[in-house]
Amino acid sequence: MDTFWGPDFDALRREDPEIAEVVLNELDRQRGGLQLIASENFTSPAVLAVLGSTLANKYAEGYPGQRYYGGCAEVDRAEELGIARAKDLFGAEHVNLQPHSGASANMAAYAALVQPGDTVLAMDLPHGGHLTHGSKVNFSGKWFHTVGYRVRQDTELIDYDEVRDLALAHRPALVICGATSYPRLIDFKAFRDIADEVGAYLMVDAAHFIGLVAGRAVPSPVPHADVVSCTTHKVLRGPRGGMLLCREPLAARIDKAVFPFTQGGPLMHAVAAKAVALREAALPEFQWYAHQVVKNSQALAAGLAAEGMRPVTGGTDTHLALADLTDLGVTGRDAETRCEQAGIMLNKNAIPFDPEKASVASGIRVGTPSVTTQGLREGEMRQIAGLIAAAVRAGPAQLREIATAVSALVSEFPAYPLPSPDLVDV
Template identity: 75%
Template sequence: MNTPFWGPDFDSLVSTDPEIADVVLGELDRLRGGLQLIASENLASPAVLAALGSTLSNKYAEGYPGRRYYGGCERVDVAEEIGIARARELFGAEHANLQPHSGASANLAAYAAFCEPGDVVLAMDLKQGGHLTHGSPVNLSGRWFEPVAYGVRQDTELIDYDQVRDLALEHRPRMIIAGATAYPRLIDFAAFRAVADEVGAILVVDAAHFIGLVAGKVIPSPVPFADVVTFTTHKVLRGPRGGAILCRAEHAKAIDKAVFPFTQGGPLMHSVAAKAVALKEAATTEFQGYATQVVANAAALARGLEAEGMRVVSGGTDTHLALLDVRPLDVTGAEAERRCGDATITLNKNAIPFDPEPPAVGSGIRVGSPSVTTQGMTEPEMAEIARLVGRAIREPAQAGQVAAAVGRLTAAHPAYPRD
């Protein structure tokens, strides 16, 4: 059997555009030489990357399988149909749409399917863990709709479900969004469903951060409770950068029309195929083991960082991420991020609940375990990583020594190991 031609090989890139080739190689070196603790990132498999770099990138395929606006879609139709079937089976969903270009695109489609400009939408406050697309005033969601924000309790830093219900009863939202970008705990989907039913709202669960843990069967699924589930494919799920939507059958037509033609044109068929590959990988017992380790590693990392003097927001984590208050170390989140970056540890500054600092500064950091778990690291390595993060923040003059220790750790657990 002949090896398929995936597209221009890397030697061709080197000869055609050595500047961009150097960027690609430099990024590979960065991944191999540092610790990647961004909770919203992961290391896609070579199979996923192969689909992304394939000739499917060439095909314009506006519409849906069997209903395209261009000819020649016979093969890409098969890829999309395979991916849809895999998504429905993996998550037990009645309908799936793999065309959204991103999580933000998926959320926009949910708004488009159910809301009119000016409608009230109840979602989590960005300052307490929510996402830009949940009603931030700088985002379309906050400009075109009427956002009402719920948050966490100040004493526990857990979602205030009483507040969610009170706000819903007061404002009667058209749509309620459950989900967050910096909330480390499980979400009570049944509680949100009950509130949505009480006020006649559509319930959308933004599962971008944790859908991979649902696929790995280590946390509860929102699918039985939500009208719509939006998610990204590039976090714990370990697929290509992109978005997807699951929904009940009764909403399938509205969701599909909201994606195309209302908010998007032609889908990225190479990305759709890569999503299908990731979904197949996520259906394996190996992925379930991976997801289990992701959660264990996040908990171990949080414990280790607490031992380094940081305060763990909400007292712990149930997922792949942890939020740490770094004020006990007498730094801001932005400064902690910079110092860790100098030591080849990549993480992000983050606001914490009731943060006195502006978002661009923040009093916290957010860390995640997906990438380092993909590299084969477990709890002992999480303890070492925590020590290195603590040292990088407390002793910025020792950044070189910390980077050297990071290099030894990643050499033993490399990203994209050389054959």
């Protein structure tokens, strides 16, 4: 363990053995199971190093060159590097790296573009949307009048005719596209045309797929959107956090909406870690990775289909797939529980027109960012589909056997592999 975490971990173990144990146990958990949560990934050791660096000590309210505190020369440099890298990577006119999360980024985008009480057109949460796209328990549903568009019942694809009809009927100030459990590509131009027809801003929530955009595995929303909100974890493989890309005329409004309107001081260790991840995402190896994520996702969806778990929309174009378990007579909640007991981490998920409540759900969502980072490919995805199917149907005794098979598979592709013994100082 020490060879991975370095001397700082020895200090933690001396100062707080209880938290040190948590860290080690979580490392063992990540290494010992299949991580198929679509919104998770394994950051590089370089990203982890920056997150645990002395940059965490610096308060830097404001923006580079315009801070409210002294001593910001180094963190200014880190933020400027990250901004330049994001601009180059995505072809964005303006970038803000300070949002603490995707939800924080979305709140700032709302603050920059609309006023409380305005109408917003966004994807219904039960059909694949996001909490911040108008859920009644979220600020977006409490402060704005949200109209939800859905997918077609026959194809489970976004109904662009319905989107246009709703836009013409309600005249929203803001149109949002992007989702958390929609496995297909989104037609950004179609949304741009609809927004223009009613005089609305277009925001693309690219939190789930911005890493695929970085790796040139899916089309970019940047040329079509007024604002693109993102997270920097998930496929992008950076630290947990948010990011905003926008057109230059909106730059000042976006920056003011992040600070001082919705946030105070930025987390400079996280901002610098975002810069590291953006550099990594610009490398040729990352393009291979992003394309492999999609190939793996498609292979996993096909494997689940062969096991009787129907892929919603018939498949996937992205890093995630949504499987309908109705024909198996198993709920998403039960499937999630059984899979976790077998060392397979995924999440229950509502399917379109789901008869079950969201806390039970009829489906599961699986994603391939983490396992692709570990080096697994299409052949292993077929094995994983079989393991998921076995776990979903299994009893307690069988789950222990499946857990053993999961452990054997991931041991061949370890997360954060330890150095070879001959490379470790004795």
